[in-house]
Amino acid sequence: MNIHQLQLPVLLVLIPMFTAFVIPIVAIKKKEFAFPIALAALAAMVFVAFETTRRVVLTGPIDYFMGGWEPPWGIALHIDHLSAIMVCLLAVIGFVVGIYSKRSIQSECPDKVVPFYSIYLLLLAGLTGIVVTGDMFNLYVFLEISSLAGYALIAIGDERAPFSTFRYLIIGTAGACFYLLGVVYLYSVTGTLNMADLARILPDIYESKVVLTAFAFFVVGVAIKMALFPLHGWLPDAYTHAPSAVSALIAPTMTKVSAYVMIRVVFTVFEPVLFLETLPVRVILSWVAAAAIIYGSVVAISQSDIKRMLAFSSVSQVGYIVLGLTMASEAGYIGSILHIINHGVMKGCLFAVAGAFIYRAGVRNIEDFGFLNRKMPLTSLAFAIAALSMIGIPPTAGFFSKWYLILGAVDSEQWVFVGVIMASSLLNAAYFFKVIEHMYLKPQRELRAGEKTHDELKIKEAPLSMLIPILALAAGVLVLGFASYWIVNTLIIPGLPSGLV
């Protein structure tokens, strides 16, 4: 093993974290420096992420011991197939939204460009840290790094953003504390914090009340962080009032990474047996997830603000991911992971388009979208593609993840959940077609006094630095759809956890 290969995992965290500290120092005099430095770091992250994934696919999971200390004494980084997928998703979304954010941030909060990029990288450092670490406490620290960076990013949004962030902070801290409690409980009975070590020790003591309590704390804590209904209260306000670039970054990444934590805890640290037989968590979670799917979709229909609608749609998508996970079957697991990737890309695209509409036309109310496609044809096309994917129309990516989820539900003969997924697709169609209808078929609504028509406002297509990321994400939705067979076979199936039914 050469030294170059050895350092890859830690670079994933170090690049964004180091750059986050470099940016304010270098850009203190010249604000223009912040963007190129951040972009270079993000590009480097994409390269390292793909290189790591290539090695994981070729040679199997990579272990890295911090400072050469072997676990359980030192902190270990562990990258398996699931981590590799998440790292790629984070790096790509971070890079693409990074390009997009240049114009968007300059128009929404021009005096905060330098701290924005610094915190942006800190957020990515926290998120990649969560997915590469193999240590429970280390995961908590990264969870809090990413959350704190997330609070700061959301708070630079519009006037109402600080209050929404404050609520998110209070509830998010409670979630993180519950997670920490779970870690501490496990430590008190096993004396180790390393995930592989825990997985080895725990099966003997599944009957212990401490272990069961710890499991309950994990599930509740992570459910708060991933905004699983009915603990989703913070999400809609936070996403709505954040700057557009921040919504486009946070919506695809933060809840997904929390979903990753849940998968890690349920399938790696504990065995699926615990969650299937010893504790009835699975039943509760699957019904909660089904409720989340329906609730999110129904509330999204009644929203008139596009960002708020997308936020509620996120609540419902989190439900899909958890539903797939609770099936604890191969198809359900594959559907869950696939939906994490697909939803990341399509929701990133949708929020980016919403940001472009706000940037060019200043509209965020769906009723004001009349004939926007004539002014911004490519942006509208990207929205349509991503929306079709959200509904689940082949050959877009969304179809394949829903297909696997339905397969999982059929396999385990849970017909109710098949119905829930179908019904939710219809509801998705209802609210996305409402937007598409306004955009493509309806003329601009009647103007009130003092308002101008779109022609008078001289609305143009989004600038290239925003248009290219949007189109790249929209193309990504299609590519993920066509490549889903390959993704499932090379990236997901080799990493299937043991003990699935």
Place this chain on the structure above:
Amino acid sequence: MEFLLGHINVFVYVILMMVGFYAMLAKKNLVKKVIGMNVFQWSLILFVVSLGSKRGANIPIVQGFHHGHTEGLVIEAAKYINPLPHVLMLTAIVVGVATTSVALALMLRIYKTYGTLEEDEILKKLK
């Protein structure tokens, strides 16, 4: 009673934590919410610190150890407290301080915008 005394740290932490949780969720004033959040975090930290300590044990520095002279040195684990929970909580304290400072900064912005820190008054102004 013996059970209660034997697990006094657990009872204290649960009571403190519930006090903090109540303040976080039920209090209308944002400052009180942050104080509640702190009580919540600190109860957890106290609990973990109490897990690491034991009666009659010393700080984890090996006694009777001189440079290079390790012969005949017997280390009895029971004589030393477990330092790991304390070290973990050092990190958790840092996280708690960072969270509090972000919350205070947010409150500053909220106060500048709405001129109040009472949640119900802010909600009224939002409508």
